[in-house]
Amino acid sequence: MAADAPDPGPVRVALLGCGNVGGALAEMLISERAAIAARTGVELELVGIAVSDLGRPRPPVVPTELLTDDAASLVTGPGVDVVVELMGGIDPARELVEAALRAGRPVVTGNKALLAETGAGLAALAEAHGVDLLYEAAVGGAIPVVRALRQSLAGERVRRVTGIVNGTTNYILTRMGEEGIDYAEALAEAQRLGLAEGDPTADVEGYDAAAKAAILAGLAFGSEVSLADVWREGISGVRAADVAFADRLGYVVKLLAVAEQVGGGPEISVRVHPGMVPRSHPLASVRGAFNAVFVEGDACGELMLYGRGAGGRPSASAVLGDLVDASRNLRAGVATPAPRRRATPVHPMAELRSTFYLSLDVADEPGVLAAVAAVFGDHKVSIRVMEQVGLGQEARLIFLTHTALEGDVQETLADLHRLGAVDRVGGVLRVIVPEDGVDGP
């Protein structure tokens, strides 16, 4: 903007939600208003904050008169230029975001559940009204993965996106790998540190990562994948012994969100499951609560974006970047183009090929291995490595397969569950093979 242009006045921001991220954003917008304007040329004025409970304490810098419990009036009322939605969940976030877009107001959101449920519909609504719908904070917190896929790699033929996008599970798996402690202990520790919720289901069973996988698939492949289309397995079945065995083979165990083209496309696979990642792979060095997204494309080769995937201020930083973009675009009367939507059927999981690690608790008695091996053979799952660990009550069989069809392995597992000599089917891990992917050599 030239120095002699008339001052267009501040961009007026309505904020929905004032929790962890919303509160951090409110503090930044109020405390750093002049500094942000100096850095970006955009003055942002927080004009209202919708909260569900007016009585709850807020950051001290937030003036009480900004607070309202009438979100609907704030979103469509006068004196608002841009709406930031950080309340989470589907209702009433969906209606409020739709109302803002219909009123011609750009929306910045970090709501992964909403985007995984109805992202394509919201993007179409934003496009129809010629306004921005930006959501950098929805995947990977402060990591600029959404903008990278949407803009930097716009012309790139992306083959695969592999993310560590849930800090809770990565913390738990890191502790299991580095301290040798079991899942339950690592989870309890994460809960004590505030890294896991009292009910950890959304994180440990992979629901949070699955929503992000759906969003990544939409960005990378223009697909309209919703949460229900994402194959999902969590980490609650992973045991310290599985992680230790992976370590001996030169792998680390990570909960992976994968979106990839199958056989050159147009079919894609979108899934969340624990995987064995070779220690030399850049994703292997992503420890603790950090997140990273690894992108493989035809021309760009391998890219990885790494950083803090959660937390109030890191996520608020991503929201702020979007807010500056949305404000500049609003002033210019343009909008960031929505990701192109293309027909990208989801490849049936049963037809995907991977290399598998399996562990079975078995009775330590003659004939067990033969019975187990026969089940593998029945389903044409070929075994590359078999090892018995422990004796007696503690006896466990560990298998690495050759490349096998997912469907065949699932049928093998079902039959193994029925086998009397198998007490428990433990960790099932897909082995990530660099370059060639999970399809293996």
Add this chain to the structure above:
Amino acid sequence: MAADAPDPGPVRVALLGCGNVGGALAEMLISERAAIAARTGVELELVGIAVSDLGRPRPPVVPTELLTDDAASLVTGPGVDVVVELMGGIDPARELVEAALRAGRPVVTGNKALLAETGAGLAALAEAHGVDLLYEAAVGGAIPVVRALRQSLAGERVRRVTGIVNGTTNYILTRMGEEGIDYAEALAEAQRLGLAEGDPTADVEGYDAAAKAAILAGLAFGSEVSLADVWREGISGVRAADVAFADRLGYVVKLLAVAEQVGGGPEISVRVHPGMVPRSHPLASVRGAFNAVFVEGDACGELMLYGRGAGGRPSASAVLGDLVDASRNLRAGVATPAPRRRATPVHPMAELRSTFYLSLDVADEPGVLAAVAAVFGDHKVSIRVMEQVGLGQEARLIFLTHTALEGDVQETLADLHRLGAVDRVGGVLRVIVPEDGVDGP
């Protein structure tokens, strides 16, 4: 763009330079024209390629009739919407880019030398004419670091940017660290593999990294730092023994490009030098010819962007992303805002505080250590660790200092050079301390 909008026709692209990156881009624009249009909604038509030698062979898909040796006419002539400059060097690139911007044509460039020399001037010219000047490929090849700093982190108070931005030196240092070979051998190997030029000066003495450091400083701090303002030391003085000693202490040696605020700003330090990076730091795992940029900010925390920093197709991928952005903006009649320029004086290098590693080849005779220690003491450089390695002709003293002023250490080094018992001052490495930076504990 709505499905029923009139087709605006292709965006006509003029390309200056058809070498490694230019040739790869030309191939992509020609071979993947329909696919790029489908993915991005922008049809890009390559309408001319300016080259210095019409006789040189080009990629087979490039029609001869696109080639011209009259770059000036191509840039300002009719039928061109966007100009891509990939010829490198200052002249005639500078005049051509300026001519394109004056003609109201957006420019995409990967020319780090040009940007380090006159980036602020070109940005001002682009802004005055209301068109884009985009340069993702100038730093870190396909890694979306320019867009991240320019957009995603627009509102962020960045404290420091630390990059491994030269693949040649990172390859050499990786080989020295992992194979124990000496600098000369690793360089010869890099030359054999085509990773280093016959005259490797630009890479190994840090000139290439220094240009990128100047560009990063401009993006992160809005500073008008040019190449001449960047403190620069290369890797030709680093020896296998230095790398091995760093390894024993838990560090890896990297050539680092650093742009950081000093003492909360507004002063910044911009420099390139070899540094000892703790093995647990994300930058330590960046091996071989890969690049990465590590960003520390007030709200975002720590971010790292990693990928292929050079090569025809990775760099062409970054150019293509810019080209799509520039085309969309051109259609909308807007431009990406230039980074805000601010007064950011460069902090004198002599006043910077670091922890240092030094190695000295010395005569193995009584009194040498006392003489050397006295020189350190004279300049108030306090020694934390001293160790003698080898005996007789091979005797070497290795020092780790406490935090010391750069100026004091430089004076110490000058005096040590004058000391008769010191045959050679070897590797000088600044120790990177996480969180607190090179300022140390």
